[in-house]
Each structure stands twice: as structure tokens, then as C-alpha cells.
Amino acid sequence: MKEEINKEKAILQAAEEEFITKGFAATKTVEIAKKAGVTHAMLHYYFRTKEKLFNCVYEEKIELLKQSVQVFFTETSLPFAERIKLGIESHFDFLRANPRLPMFVINEIMSNPERLSLVEKTIGEIAINILATLQGQIDKAVKEGEIVPVKASDLIIDIVSLNIFVFTIFPLAKFALIPQYDSEEDFFNSRKRENVRMIMCRLKNND
């Protein structure tokens, strides 16, 4: 039988949608089952408990989140500022494809702090090394006169702040912001340019 795989996947996908938009507590397993087109007993048959089903979704998303930041640390032959520019743009595009991801993760950690440990394990162990590597690259670029000094953690926070906010705030600010732009598409493109500009400005000027 092949149906079993499809049903399991259907449940997973429905669960992902529900969990990401509503969060763990607000999501009802019956709703997931309904959305997936199966009886809710099937959900328990495949995933045993709501908690286990949630973890399948959650762990996958943590992995995604991790990848979204690693883009800044792929070594190339480009000048530092150029590499950061590409990093910002690809991070922005990633968020556009997964706009609810950051909020989802932060949220579940808030209401259930034990979940933080998975993030620490997955991201924490590489974060320290990665920041040190980036700091090394920054220092080198500074010495060569390409950019002004900046703390690696500040640079990352600057970039991620500007990028993430565009997507998390969007549902709230949509009605006020969209009239300022030609279209949603125009808004996102314009913001991508503005974010790159902000960071380049920071890297080049000594105010």
C-alpha cells in the first residue's frame, strides 16, 4: 500500500500549517486531522501524541532556521562587503519563503522554555565559532581599509533585525504600509534594497 505514506505526509503538512500559524497550544489535533482528511485516530496511530507530532515539525524548522544564518559564513573570493551584501539578499529571500518561521520558534520557546535546549544544541554550538570566524574576517577587511570596525555580533543583529522584521511585522502594518508602495512585490523589493543600503552604510562610514 502506498496510501500510508501519503496519509502520514498529509498529517505532517497539515500539522505544520496549524502549528506555525496558531502555535502548539491553540492547535487542536482534531483540526489537523480534518485538514489532512483523515480521522483523528489516524493521527495518533502515526504520531502517538500531539507532542511527538509537534516535535517532528519543530525539529525540522529549527534545522531550517540554522541554515538561514549560515549563509553569511560561506567563504568566497569576493570582497567582504560584497559577500555580506549577497548574504543579506539570500537571507531576505529565505525569510520571504518562510515568513513565519522566526516568530514560530521564538514563540514556542516563550511558552515552553524547555524547548530552548534544542535551539541551544542545534545553533548554540556553532554560534560561538561562527561569530569568531566572522570577527576574523571583519578585522582583516578593516586592516585592508575596506570597512570600518564593527563587532561581529552587532553586524549580525543589525542584518537579522532588519530582515526578519519586514516579514513578522507585515501582517500588522500591511494596511498602513502598502498604500505607500505600488504593490506588495514593490514593498518587499524596496525593503530588500533599503536593508542592504543600511548595512553597507554602516560598514563604510565612521559616524
Next chain:
Amino acid sequence: MKEEINKEKAILQAAEEEFITKGFAATKTVEIAKKAGVTHAMLHYYFRTKEKLFNCVYEEKIELLKQSVQVFFTETSLPFAERIKLGIESHFDFLRANPRLPMFVINEIMSNPERLSLVEKTIGEIAINILATLQGQIDKAVKEGEIVPVKASDLIIDIVSLNIFVFTIFPLAKFALIPQYDSEEDFFNSRKRENVRMIMCRLKNND
């Protein structure tokens, strides 16, 4: 009797804490009652339903959120950039005092889109006017050669992105970031300076 006011307030305060950290769905009225030190029947006596109690908290918070942005539009005799600098700092301080507020509001809108209408009513009606006013001030400052051109909505998004992110991401990134700074206090002060620097840089340079 005076106790009634105290009990009602105790319930409201407990509700605020619970709703803001856990969200509507994950919050149990019994827990609120326990935290407030009253029987859960009292909660229903004063607020009728969980929904009504939630709205008391929610509406108050929306009002706060509105005030947090208005700080940018209080007219003074200071030069434009100076005024914006003060606005950023006071917005930052406000968020430090209410770190969970933005996430809370965005979250509840996500899981229950009808709530957006209250935000639209409260903030939407003033947002358009306010953006127009700001744009006027920007254009004037540009003409006088104080700053470079910028779209009002972009400037606001830049500021709010940088400020909000520091507090919403903090629980997630704490373990990786704090070792980079002397203390939590040092981290926040350093970020406040960095955020001001970013915006001043944007306003002064033509990259």
C-alpha cells in the same frame, strides 16, 4: 468594600502576565485565578468570559503600542536628526520596559485575524496622517541640507526593526550573544547606541 477593586485588579494583572507570556489559547482561566489568589468563579463574576478578560488586557496593550510609536512625532525645536535620535532612544527604553508587547500583539493577530480590526481602528486611522507629517519634516530637513532623502515609511521601519528585534530575539539568542558583552545591561546599552548610529548613518550618508 474596597477588596473588590483589589481582587478585580489582581485578576487583571495575573491575566496580563499569563496572556502575554503564553498567549490566549495556552492560558487557562484556572491558572489566572490561582495566580491572582481568587477562586475561578470570581474571575467569571468580574469578567464574565475568558474572551472578555482577554480583551481588557488586549485593548490596553494596543493603546500602549500606539503610544510607543507616537514618540517620533512630537514636535520640538530641535534639528530633525536630533529629534529622531531622542525618538529612537525613548522608543528603545519603552520596549525595554515592555519587551513582550510587540510579539504578543502580532501573535494574537496571527492566530485570530479578527483582532486585526482593533489595531486598524486604533493605529490605522492615525498612521496615514502621521506618515505624511513625518514625510513633510523629512523633506524640509533634506531641503535645508541636514539629511539625505528617505521615505518616511522606510525610516520608521528601519528604526522599529532594530529596536524591536533586540527584545524579541533576546530569549533565543541570549546564550550566544551575552558572552560577547560584559553583562545584560552592557548588551542593551551597546545595542541602543548601535541602533542610533545605524539610523544617523542612514540619514547623513548618500551611499
Next chain:
DNA sequence: TGCACTATTAACAATCTTGTTAAACAATAA
């Protein structure tokens, strides 16, 4: 004091939600 009103409690009811189970069903291989 006694009346009217509000506050408070404990017990209860209704519903929702998660999870289980036993039996029916399908596919497959011996």
C-alpha cells in the same frame, strides 16, 4: 434592626480535547 445589594464560595454541568481500544479491513506471503 432589617432591607437591598454586592461579593464569595462550592458544587455542578457542558463541552472540548487528547488519547485508547477492539474490531473490521486490506495486502501479502507461506
Next chain:
DNA sequence: TTATTGTTTAACAAGATTGTTAATAGTGCA
């Protein structure tokens, strides 16, 4: 075919959660 294995369903059970109610206690005031 029959035994075995895995899938599916419907019905149920336990517990949590919100909300009600009827009886009780307290308060202010005529």
C-alpha cells in the same frame, strides 16, 4: 487458502476547561 502484518474506523474513556448556579456571607444604609 490461511496466517500474518499493518491500516482504518467508530466508539468510548478520562481529564481538562470554561462557564453556571444556588446558597451563603458581608456591607451600606433607611
